[in-house]
Amino acid sequence: MSRVKSANVRNQVIDRQTKIFVEHALPESPVLSLSALTGSESVVIEFKNVDYVNSTGLRSFSKWLKELEATYPDMIISFEAVPAAIARHLLILKDFLPKKLEVSSMLVPYYCNACDNEDHSTVINAQKLRAMPRYADALPETVICKVCGAKMEADVIPEKYLSLLDERSKW
Amino acid sequence: MSGHERNDTFLQLPTEVHCAAGDQTVGVGLDLNAVAILDQALQFGVEHVVQRSSMAFDQELVTARRMQDQVENFFRNPLASILSLENPTPSEEKTLTRFFMEFTSAYQRDELIAQLRAQMDGQINKDLLSDVLLIADELFSNAAHHAPLNIGPISEMRRKVHMLKGARLKPGQVKVGVDHERVVISCLDQYGSLDAREYLKQVRELISSGMHVTLTSGSGVGNYMVYMASVSLYVAVVNGQGTMICAAMPLKGGRIKRSQMAKNLHIMQRDHPTTILGDEP
Numbered sequence: 001m002s003r004v005k006s007a008n009v010r011n012q013v014i015d016r017q018t019k020i021f022v023e024h025a026l027p028e029s030p031v032l033s034l035s036a037l038t039g040s041e042s043v044v045i046e047f048k049n050v051d052y053v054n055s056t057g058l059r060s061f062s063k064w065l066k067e068l069e070a071t072y073p074d075m076i077i078s079f080e081a082v083p084a085a086i087a088r089h090l091l092i093l094k095d096f097l098p099k100k101l102e103v104s105s106m107l108v109p110y111y112c113n114a115c116d117n118e119d120h121s122t123v124i125n126a127q128k129l130r131a132m133p134r135y136a137d138a139l140p141e142t143v144i145c146k147v148c149g150a151k152m153e154a155d156v157i158p159e160k161y162l163s164l165l166d167e168r169s170k171w
Numbered sequence: 172m173s174g175h176e177r178n179d180t181f182l183q184l185p186t187e188v189h190c191a192a193g194d195q196t197v198g199v200g201l202d203l204n205a206v207a208i209l210d211q212a213l214q215f216g217v218e219h220v221v222q223r224s225s226m227a228f229d230q231e232l233v234t235a236r237r238m239q240d241q242v243e244n245f246f247r248n249p250l251a252s253i254l255s256l257e258n259p260t261p262s263e264e265k266t267l268t269r270f271f272m273e274f275t276s277a278y279q280r281d282e283l284i285a286q287l288r289a290q291m292d293g294q295i296n297k298d299l300l301s302d303v304l305l306i307a308d309e310l311f312s313n314a315a316h317h318a319p320l321n322i323g324p325i326s327e328m329r330r331k332v333h334m335l336k337g338a339r340l341k342p343g344q345v346k347v348g349v350d351h352e353r354v355v356i357s358c359l360d361q362y363g364s365l366d367a368r369e370y371l372k373q374v375r376e377l378i379s380s381g382m383h384v385t386l387t388s389g390s391g392v393g394n395y396m397v398y399m400a401s402v403s404l405y406v407a408v409v410n411g412q413g414t415m416i417c418a419a420m421p422l423k424g425g426r427i428k429r430s431q432m433a434k435n436l437h438i439m440q441r442d443h444p445t446t447i448l449g450d451e452p
Contacts (some may be wrong), residue, residue: 084426
């Protein structure tokens, strides 16, 4: 019987940076063999296509991050395009993230109260956020529903959700 | 009502339901938060905490009564018992079911998620699907990985390996049902070995610890995730026969709205004199 994988991981190395693409879910095995990171100065993990997370995946990912941090103490770790499906767990599980981790960009979900449509394409990056006096100011002024044309609402509390992006936060 | 001290926002039920379900069984709350609901169940022994401002208040009361008075039917027709005001029949159950999978091995987790994702994609919005997948995954894992196997005392690690190698389980079921306003995920196992109070106690402890937890196996993080994602949670155990856990959420509205909705909690654990999961009569 072939096994249908709930998570999919691939990676590429450019110069001294390893980029890992995680799709569907957090894997329940190590994201990548740590030996594969030899020679890399930074590792970027992109989560754009992750649509859900379970406790086993969180546990395994947490363990892998801790081992990564211990094996390569100088490695710069960065999360990119963090969707709400992961972000809300990162916000809750305070012991989860390595001290040196940077979250460079997040996806902000929008919801249309008129027609129940949703949009997950808004990307907010850390640089933009830091240039703003309030987190909420980093969000686009309006996001229009592609289905009915109504104004959509950000389906997050910006001051809480976007705190993940702020390097000055307690992370 | 009992002699327990009650929260000011905790009210007695309408008489007819109160009488049908028993004195200590059902309580109606107003604006109880996620912790206060658990406390009503854990400290005061209230088995069904139903909130007046919840989205399907009348239906929640009916479901509470069904869990108490029609145990067998609740186990056979969980979606209809939760979603339907009419008598929950097998045909009503079938009408409401959008996804069904029987499992006999912990190895089927990935298959469950892949099929559920494919089946529900487009039927519900992406953010809600994320919670449906999470809940189905955690309920399945609880049922499949913690099934009491007759293999003697072994370490947790060996047990896990044994399960993942495909140890055969008594058939369990995962279902997803939808009506015009709610989606329900149900998971059944035929062991009935869950301690419902311990299950909720773990969630309560995680909330009070502020989630400052080590992510270790068995820490209850998965149970916490299920409780927080659900608007209504139903935990039913017939000792030695079966465990049914169901979670309900609204179909419409975004995550913020969903997280602000009044929660309901139902627990029922008992012995039962007859077989509840035999062949259909």
